[in-house]
Amino acid sequence: MKTVVAITGCSGVVYGVRLVEVLKGDKVLIISETGKRILEEETDSNFARLEGLVNAAYEDCDLFAPASSGSQFFDAMVIIPCSQSTLAKIATGIADTLTTRVAAVALKERRRLIIVPRETPLNAIMLENELKLSRLGVTVLPASPAFYHSPEKIEDLVDFIIGKVLDQIGQPNNLFKRWNQNDR
Template sequence: MYAYTLIHTLHQLGIETHVIATETGDKVMQYECGVNIKDMHQFAEVHDDGNLFAPVASGSFQTDGMVIVPCSMNTLGAIANGIGDTLLSRAANVAMKEKRQLIVVPREAPFHVIHLQNMTRLAEANVSIMPASPGFYHRPKEIWELVNFMVSRILDGLNIDHKLIDRWGEKNSEPRINENID
């Protein structure tokens, strides 16, 4: 849901977007959203994870940044250890070497020590680690509001202006005590 919403939002904002579709990512999107990766062609240029000749595999292909959402611990570990054997991990390594913004959004939990060590390695390499843990201060009532919260944080990390959520201090963002909580 996070990936689909991010891609759709980038399209609505008129931002050229390239998607690297892993086999598992396609299956998860189908299962969780009922959307096939082929449906994403209307919003973005879609690349197969096995195509190491795709433009995004080269540092000479200019991008403003890269987001891996969701990011499995397998992919995170590969990137943290400099492995570039898939288009996804190669493009992430290119973003790092070219000093471009790279945001990884892990959504697995709990983390064990190797996950944390790999995240630390990436953080030390100036990669933004943004676990999929939406806030509740905007008092969401629908699941899409939680998704939009995370997507808005990703867009903020890429310095992309948006209006997905009310920011703190805007409109109805002041905290309110819920008297139903024990």
């Protein structure tokens, strides 16, 4: 299984880091300039470390990267976290960065596309863009962790979202305790 993971300029880049850490199979990473800066501000990680965890890593401005072409196969793309700017571009067909171009490829080739937006509150433009993508078959999976699994630390909240993403791409995982009424 080959997955493209894109990290954009959002608070919550830790979600992208964790996905890259636990994802199995071939991994291609794309990171935007703002994503890279927030990565260094919000986490102990950096681009060089992430490069070591994937098969290939590209800057978001590198439109010559292989994944840019529909002829290069990948099974799924996850944009995590996804800025509302990148989400809006995808919803309107703008493909002027590697992330938005690969997302456009995923849409035209009908491949799995999972978008993890991190913004709150949402204005009507954002809501309409998310609805539009959802209607196109995109999984819009907001970074809004649940609390029914009794999280004890931030990592538990992050792993809840990552477990949900892995569920979407069919990778078995035990990253969060699933709801079971019999436990109560």
